[in-house]
Amino acid sequence: MADTTSTTAAAPLTTADGRSLKAALATAQSRAKRRALFLVLPLFLFIVITFILPIGQMLHRSVKNDGFSANMPAISAWFAENPAGTEPDEAAYAALAADLQAASAAKTIGVVGTRVNYDMPGTRSLFTSSARKSKDFVAPFKESLLAADAKWGDPALWGVMRQVSKTYSGNFFLAAVDLARDADGKIIRAPEDRRIYVSLFVRTFFMAGLITGICLLIAFPVAHLLATLPLRYSNLLMILVLLPFWTSLLVRTTSWIVLLQTQGVINNSLVAGGLLSEENRIQMIYNQTGTIIAMTHILLPFMILPLYSVMRPIPPSYVRAARSLGATSWTAFRRIYLPQTLPGIGAGALLVFILAVGYYITPALVGGASGQLISNLIAFHMQDSLNWSLAAALAAILLGAVLILYWLYDRLVGIDNLKLG
Amino acid sequence: MTAKTGADRFVEFDHVQKSYDGETLVVKDLNLTMPKGEFLTMLGPSGSGKTTCLMMLAGFETATHGEIRLDGQPINMVPPHKRGIGMVFQNYALFPHMTVGENLSFPLEVRGLGKSEREAKIKRALDMVQMGSFINRRPAQLSGGQQQRIALARALVFDPSLVLMDEPLGALDKQLREHMQFEIKHLHESLGITVVYVTHDQGEALTMSDRVAVFNDGRIQQLAPPADLYERPDNSFVAQFIGENNKLPGTVEEISGDKCTVRLDDGEIIDATPVNVSQKGQRTLVSIRPERVEFKPEMMPEGAHTVDATVLEVIYMGDILRVVLRVAGSDDFVMKMRNTLGQTRLAAGQKIKVGWHPQDARALDPI
Ligand SMILES: Nc1ncnc2c1ncn2[C@@H]1O[C@H](COP(=O)(O)OP(=O)(O)OP(=O)(O)O)[C@@H](O)[C@H]1O
Ligand SMILES: [Mg+2]
Numbered sequence: 001m002a003d004t005t006s007t008t009a010a011a012p013l014t015t016a017d018g019r020s021l022k023a024a025l026a027t028a029q030s031r032a033k034r035r036a037l038f039l040v041l042p043l044f045l046f047i048v049i050t051f052i053l054p055i056g057q058m059l060h061r062s063v064k065n066d067g068f069s070a071n072m073p074a075i076s077a078w079f080a081e082n083p084a085g086t087e088p089d090e091a092a093y094a095a096l097a098a099d100l101q102a103a104s105a106a107k108t109i110g111v112v113g114t115r116v117n118y119d120m121p122g123t124r125s126l127f128t129s130s131a132r133k134s135k136d137f138v139a140p141f142k143e144s145l146l147a148a149d150a151k152w153g154d155p156a157l158w159g160v161m162r163q164v165s166k167t168y169s170g171n172f173f174l175a176a177v178d179l180a181r182d183a184d185g186k187i188i189r190a191p192e193d194r195r196i197y198v199s200l201f202v203r204t205f206f207m208a209g210l211i212t213g214i215c216l217l218i219a220f221p222v223a224h225l226l227a228t229l230p231l232r233y234s235n236l237l238m239i240l241v242l243l244p245f246w247t248s249l250l251v252r253t254t255s256w257i258v259l260l261q262t263q264g265v266i267n268n269s270l271v272a273g274g275l276l277s278e279e280n281r282i283q284m285i286y287n288q289t290g291t292i293i294a295m296t297h298i299l300l301p302f303m304i305l306p307l308y309s310v311m312r313p314i315p316p317s318y319v320r321a322a323r324s325l326g327a328t329s330w331t332a333f334r335r336i337y338l339p340q341t342l343p344g345i346g347a348g349a350l351l352v353f354i355l356a357v358g359y360y361i362t363p364a365l366v367g368g369a370s371g372q373l374i375s376n377l378i379a380f381h382m383q384d385s386l387n388w389s390l391a392a393a394l395a396a397i398l399l400g401a402v403l404i405l406y407w408l409y410d411r412l413v414g415i416d417n418l419k420l421g
Numbered sequence: 422m423t424a425k426t427g428a429d430r431f432v433e434f435d436h437v438q439k440s441y442d443g444e445t446l447v448v449k450d451l452n453l454t455m456p457k458g459e460f461l462t463m464l465g466p467s468g469s470g471k472t473t474c475l476m477m478l479a480g481f482e483t484a485t486h487g488e489i490r491l492d493g494q495p496i497n498m499v500p501p502h503k504r505g506i507g508m509v510f511q512n513y514a515l516f517p518h519m520t521v522g523e524n525l526s527f528p529l530e531v532r533g534l535g536k537s538e539r540e541a542k543i544k545r546a547l548d549m550v551q552m553g554s555f556i557n558r559r560p561a562q563l564s565g566g567q568q569q570r571i572a573l574a575r576a577l578v579f580d581p582s583l584v585l586m587d588e589p590l591g592a593l594d595k596q597l598r599e600h601m602q603f604e605i606k607h608l609h610e611s612l613g614i615t616v617v618y619v620t621h622d623q624g625e626a627l628t629m630s631d632r633v634a635v636f637n638d639g640r641i642q643q644l645a646p647p648a649d650l651y652e653r654p655d656n657s658f659v660a661q662f663i664g665e666n667n668k669l670p671g672t673v674e675e676i677s678g679d680k681c682t683v684r685l686d687d688g689e690i691i692d693a694t695p696v697n698v699s700q701k702g703q704r705t706l707v708s709i710r711p712e713r714v715e716f717k718p719e720m721m722p723e724g725a726h727t728v729d730a731t732v733l734e735v736i737y738m739g740d741i742l743r744v745v746l747r748v749a750g751s752d753d754f755v756m757k758m759r760n761t762l763g764q765t766r767l768a769a770g771q772k773i774k775v776g777w778h779p780q781d782a783r784a785l786d787p788i
Contacts, residue, residue, distance in 0.1 A: 315512060315514070317510045317511075317512055317514040318514050318516060320479075320481055320501075320508075320510070320514070321508065321510055321514035321516075322516075322527070323480075323481070323500075323501040323502050324479055324480075324501055324502070324504075324506060324507070324508040324576075325502075325507075325508075325527055325528035325531065325575070325576075325579070326502050326503075326505070326528050326531045326532055326579065327502055327527070327528075327531045328502055328531075329502075331531055332502075335527070336516055339518045340517065340518055
């Protein structure tokens, strides 16, 4: 009996005309699959072009910088041939002189100087001035160069040049976490006065966490009200919640400046009301407080909406059931209501945190010196110092941190529990 | 003696009124007394205030006026979690993030019971509804009927003496509903609990209850055991709401004691029992159940009045034959005949005479 069933089960099923059922199914579905693929193709291309390519580009940029190696080929070749620690010989100085001449002629010496300057401040002028004199360099090149500028004999400079002569290196990541390489290529801590990134990362994550926490505290009751008020009132409240989206970010930030500055509305009212003396006006903007207040306000809707969307469908009968079963209103809230809103809390917190970590414009406007976040420094390296590779490395670290956070969230709450709306 | 009155007046609504908006009364002067152990059903059309009454009893709505007493104690000011009333909700309200066991454990935990005691009670409650093997499932993994049983077990697990059920079977199919009706009734009897049950379904009300309170327009129209309700409705609303019913409008022709005659609007005379009429000349609506209508003279009492009727349609329904007649100018008079071997078969167009025992025709208030 068992045998017969197993043989029938093992025999492949066929369609009426004798083809294998599996193959028939595959052909029947393949056209639908092709059509589906055709439909998603534009979207797929869009994502590749606008999302994957730029991110790949950024990651690539964070490890690649050919500002030196492309423009100084001869000396880069000498570095490649001789191991670290080799005393620069006449051949090295000859290569350097040739490169300086070529770079001077091609007007790329500024790029080279800038690249070395990132790792060793104050060296840009050495390159530009030496390049100007490069026509006069004659053998022996060592003397000739040292005569032009004695700094060419500095072993630290040669160590830095060796580092920057590599097209690909992780040095920008080292710089982004306040590390550097010494003349021998060993990893050391960056000089005291240049250690700014780690503390800024810490501050960024701390502030983002704080803003997320404050948003949650404010958003929870608002979302609850939105979900439980009669439709008439909840619509009005919803409009108030969404109102910020309809005004420009700049206008909102500026209005915070008007409110919070030392001569602003709040301080003036407090002074006028006699609660504050003229000389004790509170500094609420152009510092961390300003950044926290303005960003909490701007990011609040991103917390309210996911919370609202999980709270809305929770019927009041759950809490009623808990109460009828003997729970106080606090117990009913803590054990029945709160756990059911967790997906919304998770989604809102993740969203607000990620947005806050990368926020740029508000800290730039109201953050002052102490309220700057890592994104402001990334922007600085993009726009002012033009050290794009360092900016890319900082951004890559930020991206990595967010991805880790995402992974943690998935492990703890489960990403399929995420409810954004 | 006091103990007896306590048991007799376990739940009391005393002149209770309720308004949500301050303009209309949703519950108007509700008076109700329930003895311990009774199964009382609130039956009524949608919006008649049944849920509101239940919610006031459970403590989720406050009475605008009047007093509600539980076991002799006024409970208007007692918060819901101190009332100790078990409740089964229409949508079950099982906590979705807890397993069946945790759901049942919840009321015991908030009461501070120890682990072993909790486990024993949970097991007993689950066995009671034959769901012992489902203890580790989540509510979403249960069928509607199974969820219903768990909701029932959860409402009973902490041994409440009063259990409220708001249309607990509304979402189930007919067969399951009938099965659950039987089980709820059985639990009520074996545990000796007092139950207030709300339903739309009159069949459910009649089969399960000790007494039924028919609600309409915020008032109890009649509070009586099922048989009384069906056979002796107090007014036209109850007569129409419960079961099928023939209505014949007319004027009281003669009245003496518990008998009267009514002249229908086309001049014919019928027998009836006066219920809401007291004097000659009053307008009335006479109500007769279809299964009490007779057309064979030998089945009617001596000297009974008969009315002319024309058969319009005979509908075969298996166990019965449903005959639609034209009586006194209206085309919706129904007579039910048992489908027995010797039953006379009527045909459409046939002219017959129908009559009834006077006590089966009740002269009620005109609408
Ligand atoms: N929270 C509320 N606010 C205002 N009016 C309400 C509220 N709850 C119920 N009502 C009104 O009170 C009346 C009675 O409602 P209730 O829920 O008690 O009816 P019900 O008899 O349970 O009806 P159903 O059989 O449909 O459940 C209805 O007219 C309803 O609109
Ligand atoms: Mg209801």
